[in-house]
Amino acid sequence: MRATLHLGLRGLRAHKRRLLGTFLAVVLGVSFLAGTMVLGDTLKSNFGTLFANAYAGTDAVVRGAGSIKADAGPAGVRAPITASLDQRVAVLPGVAAVAPSVSGAGQLVGADGKPIGGKGPPTTAGNWVTDPALNPYHLVQGRAPSAPGEAVINRGAARSGGLKVGDTTVLRAPDPVRVTIVGIAAFGSADGMGPSTFTGLTLADAQRYLLPRAGEVSTLLVKAAPGTSQEQLVRTIDTVLPAQDEAVTGAQAAQEDTTNVSSGFLSVFTTVLLVFAGIALLVATFTIHNTFAIVVAQRTRENALLRALGAARRQILGATLAEAVAVGLTASLAGLLGGIGVATGLKGLFSAIGMDLPTGGMVVTTSAVLVPVLVGTVVAIASALLPAIRAGRTAPVAAMRETAVEAVGGSRIRTVLGAVAGLAAAALTVLGATRGPSVALTAVGSVLALAAMIVLGPAAASLAVRVLGAPLPRLRGVSGALAARNAARNPRRTAATATALMVGVAVVSLFTVFGASIKQSLDDTVNRSFAGDLAISAPSFGAGGSGLSPRIAPAVAALPQVRNVVALGSGVAAVDGHAVKLDVTDPKALTGTVTLGATQGAVAGLGADGIAVSRAVADRYGWTVGQALPVAYADGSHQSLTLDAVYTDAGVVGDYLVTPQTWAPHRTQDSDTLVAVSLKQGVPLAAGRTAVEQAVAGFGGPTVQDRAQFATSAAAGIDMMLSVVYALLALAVLIALMGIANTLTLAMHERTRELGLLRGVGQTRAQLRSMVRWESVLVAVFGTVGGLGLGAFLGWALVRATDSTRTGSFALPVPQLVVVLAVGMLAGALAAVRPARRAARLEVLRAIAAP
Amino acid sequence: MSARVEDAVKIYGIAATQVRALDHVSVEFPAGRFTAVMGPSGSGKSTLMHCAAGLDTLTAGSAWIGGRDLSTLNDRQLTLLRRASVGFVFQAFNLVPTLTVLENITLPLDLAGRGGREREADREWIDSLVDVVGLGDRLRHRPSELSGGQQQRVAVARALVARPEVVFADEPTGNLDSRSGAEVLGLLRTASQELGRSVVMVTHDPVAAGHADEVLFLADGRLVDTMSAPTAALVLERMKAFDRPPVGSAAR
Structure with a gap:
């Protein structure tokens, strides 16, 4: 055991550079995962704190008993209650204070005439509760509203709208209300309740503008007298309430709001992020596996020597795994630190598109530490397992052989298996898309298609590189020809390298196709069903905005x-x-x-x-x-x-x-x-x-659009979502590119003598760099084209499979896909920069004399 | 004069660990002559060849190929010079495994971008080279499908294809059996006598040196002897002298 560990760690030290790519792949994947989990926990806690603060002084809430929560709404809709209930509650024993509360949607218009917020967080309006114990906001400037048309706004809204005390503006409730700002309020020490905005009116104004009928309020906020618990208070109040109303404790109200956010918005939010973290880790797995496979192949003679000297299979296997564990563990720990950075970055990303999230200190839970470290280490070990087994199988006689023995091509069985799986996948996918339609069938087909791509990789790689590389000799002379041959000399390795990129690009193109198709469907829908000339709307997103008057x-x-x-x-x-x-x-x-x-x-x-x-x-x-x-x-x-x-x-x-x-x-x-x-x-x-x-x-200045503009704006949300998806996928693609760079570096190391020979017989450094660059571009283009094909096909299938009414449209966004291809090529060239530079720096003599 | 070094000094390392690999050596490698460089391990024979070929730089003195002072050339100019004026045959690993035999032979021309009409002009020359090395039926094969001797013959053809001033061969027969070795040496001899190239071969094999026109003996970085019209026996005799103490110290 000691010897095994020792060997593994020695191997690690000796090949630090070779495993750098593996290390970085794990770091990035784990960072993403940890970042997502930390962000999720942080937001959950922030929201929790937010709602706890909102109900801090409230011991009971009287509200309508029924609640209906449609898919889109962030919280259930409740009917208002009779305002005069407060008289009945106020006289109950144990009640210290009662305040009627009105709340609704109200979007302020800023000093520049543009509405404030509306891109996610709620824009709220209500009455300014005069009892400071029951009002989570407190004035930091000016005074409370006392006359019709007077309003207090929260400091965050004042800041982003450029409004100050004394200004007059419009509140879209959504019927425009002219308000004069008489005070600025803070929420605890914060500028507001998270990034949401709040406008406080007089009770009469709030009832008039935010509720449909006179004599009603949204809820009653009740404060208990000293010595009365929240539960006692609720029981007391319940005795006087009509059947359609109910009382709950302040703690429960806060808890319900928190749960609403975390099971609704937050769970969708973190699930989506986790999916992308999963994609990044999947791509990382390919990269890591490939690196270990190459390192083991390059170390065949060393391992054979150890075997000849009496090392057991288990010891060689163990040594390789020990290396993987060490890399996985250290990289995961580094990734954990990176995760904090990623959490911050993700928050920045969402606020950059206008979707502000509440602020507050980072919350790092035990599971957010343990899970990513565990996942990172397991991914590293699992990726290294097959190569490690192969290393253990090294025959002692390989030590005497001149060259390392490595299976370079796909076996016939593998090709046949892959072809069968591919056909089955295509059949399932198409069936799911056309008959039915059945998303489940298509999803199974899609996963199978991905697996088929991986199995078919080597066969596809040698074919694709030959086809794609055909024009290279004419374009780049002998360096181009050499690049094409180099990319083709180990199809298995080329395929494994390209697969990582293929997965990333496939997901990118799938989303691109899906997004374009949704846009096309919206466009077609508007064209087909909107027979009008103009559309008036108030664009908003999530819980923001207040609609049209x-x-x-x-x-x-x-x-x-x-x-x-x-x-x-x-x-x-x-x-x-x-x-x-x-x-x-x-x-x-x-x-x-x-x-x-x-x-x-x-x-x-x-x-x-x-x-x-x-x-x-x-x-x-x-x-x-x-x-x-x-x-x-x-x-x-x-x-x-x-x-x-x-x-x-x-x-x-x-x-x-x-x-x-x-x-x-x-x-x-x-x-x-x-x-x-x-x-x-x-x-x-x-x-x-x-x-x-x-x-x-x-x-309040709503937007007036003609048909074409209306169609475009209906699809605007799709573009925003796509840009977020692209940003999230960038990490997976980056990992894939590091994989290409890493494979190239390892290949250069392997070909040291060959490079020396080429330089010796007159290849200039520029020609050598060009050779390496084009090899990389070929691999990248193979991965990109494969990914594009797979992504476009699955995109089509998913669009069809999810379209149960057969009214949707399918669109193949050719310009975007061409951009993806160009980016893939460029990225391939970029990935080659470092390996090429290092290869070109080789001294001819030393390279030729290399072992 | 095809290639020469003048007052060549090459020092490796610094201070206490300093090693003088070349110690004021001056030699000429004229066109049409097949020169063998011999000496015990550490005598500086490989260093001499590397410096004369522009693969390594001298500490002092100068190296010339075809009238150009190598010390005045940058890496790119040296590369182009190697491509046009120098042919190399190494002990092993002479061929690019991904290229066919023919592609390996024409590699220096391809690297120089000599295709199209220029290639037409070269065609006859390439054909005659292929004839000389006798591999006409193997042109489409990969190096891995050739024997060691065949590989070295391809390497010689490759070294000659750009019509260089001088061909440097570093232990070209070191990995070959005697018959294959004789074939390769015969080719190098043809290159000097019939094609008028200057051929410089570093070797420790007296039999190989016996094929040369002239043998230079190096010891401790100094040129200690020359022998014209050598034979294997004479060379062996001379080499034995180095083994006798106190002449020469094998340590380097």
Whole structure:
């Protein structure tokens, strides 16, 4: 055991440089993993602290009992409660103070006329709670609002909007409210509740602008008298509440909010990041495996000598594994440190695209330390296992042989196996994409396809390098010819090197194709179903923004240039037990401007006791026209709605349509998400647009777009997501490139004498560098082209497989894919810089005399 | 004069560990002559060849090839000089394993970018070289498919293809059996006599030296003797003198 360890560590010391690539691959992969976990834990804790602080002085919350949480919403929607309840609660024993609280969405307009925030974090408005014990905010400047139109805003919003005490601006609630800022507030010592914004109005203003009906508030905040516990307080309050209301402790309210964020937004967020960390680690595995395979091959004679001297197989295997463990462990520990940096970097990345996350100290949990170190070490060991077994099998006689024996090509069995797997994968994938469609089938096919690519690698590599390298001799003379031959001399190694890049590029192209197809689908949907001329919207993302003022539609409808206007509002309800987002609209106006495709029943005839749903939804739940659907609302009321119509094109209007009459009794804060406008015959678009823009200018300056702009902006979110995905994949691609550089360095080491010979017979340093560079480019192009092909194919399959209604589109974004190819080539050249420079620096004499 | 060194001094290491590998050596390698350089291990014979060929630099003195002072050339100029004016045959590993026999032979021309019309002009010359080394039927083979002797013959053809002023051969027969060795030596002799090249061969094998026109004997970095019209027996006789103490110290 001692000898084994000793040998392994000696090997490590002797080949430090060779294992540098392995080390870096593990460091990067582990950094990403650790960074993701640290960021997740940190955010969770930050959110927890945030909500705990928000309810710090609140011992009980009185609120509507029912809550409906549709997929999109960050928190469940609750109905408001009767404001006069506070009188009843205030007189209860153990109650020290009660404050009515109103909260809703309200986006401030900054000094520059642009809305503040709206790209993720909530933009909130409410009443300024006058009891400091129940208000998590406290004034740092100015005073509390006391008259209509006065507002306190949080310091963060003031800063990013360039607003100060005394300024007048607009609050989109979403109906524009002119407010004068009379105070600036802080949230504890922070500028706000995380990156969210808050506007505090007088209670009367808040009720008027943020709630649909007079005499209601969102919740009651209750403070317990000394000696009364939160639980006791809640029990006491419960005795006086009507059935549709409930009381919970402050601690529970904070906990619920935290859970909402961590199981919703945060879990999606960290899962996505973990997937990319997994891809980076997968790529790292290929790189590490390849390095160890080469190092073991190069050390054949050394290992054979040890075997000849009496070393057991197990000892040679152990020595190689010991090396892997040492590299894996040290690299993982280094990666852990890197993880802190990655966490910071990721946060920066998201804030760079406007998606601010709450701040606070880094939280490093035990699992965020142990898991990455364990994963990194296991990846290193697993990658080295096969080469180590091969090393153990070294025959002692190999010590006497002139050259190292290494299988360079793919065996016939391997090629046949790969071909069979490839065909099966293609069949499964295509079947999943066309029949069914079945995402599961396609997913299995995709994984199989990747495996087939790896198995087929050597066979594909020798073919591809021959084809891709064919023009090189003509382009680069004998250096080009040598580069092509070098890339082809060990197809197994070339394939293993290129596979890492192939995986990275495949994922990149898959997302590119998928993104482009979604954009194309949106574009097609808008073209197909949006028959209007102009669209008015208030772009926002996540929980941000407050929507459009409901008074926009009537204002635009009054214009002489306008033929038809339809507004889409939104609501939530549980339809047949499924919590969903409703689109609320006037069906007659809707059908004048929006085409819904093939329709069963008449959407235009939708009544106050009716509902229309998309074909996708109807098929999923097996609903048919004429059927009665039970609908439950957040306020506890139930209703039976008749399914009046089923329509095909849900892109613009969503999956569930109800009339404003149906929704009105249950509505919370009024707002529209989209107002679509059709101009009268003969009105020029420019003129109509100017008129509409003037008409809506007073409503907080929403965006007015023509059809093409509307289609583009609908897809804008996709581009943002893609850029994040590219940034996350950059790491995997970087690891793959380091793998290429590392393989090249090892190959140069192997070919020292050959390089010396070439220099001896008159190859200039520039020619030698060019030779190395082109070899690298060839390997990179092979990996890139393979990845592009695989990614585009799987992209197509996934697009088809996820499109159950057959209304989506497929797009092959050729320019982007060409860019990926060019980047791959360039990256190959870049990866060769260091190995080429080192090879060119070799002294001729020493190189020729090398062992 | 094809190649020469004047008052060549080469010192390795510094201070206490200093070794004087060449100690004021002046020799000429004229065109058309096959010169063998002999001496015991550490006599400086390899150093002399490396410095004369521009693979290594002198500490003092000068080395010339075709009228050009090697010390005035930078790495690129030296490389181009090697490509155009110097041919090399090494003891082992003479051929690029990924290239065919023919490609290995034409490698210096290819590196110089001599394709197209120039290649047409070279064609006859290449054919005649292939004839001389007698590997016409092996041109498309890879080096790994050749015997050691065949490989060295390809190396000689490669060394001659650019019509260099001088061919340096470093123990070209060191790894060969006597028959293959004789073939290679015969080729080197042809190169000097029929093609008029200057051929310089470093060897420790008296039989090989016997094929040369002239043998230079080095000991302790100094040129100690020359022998014209050598035979293996005469050379062996002379070499035995080095083994007798106190002449020569084998330590280096």
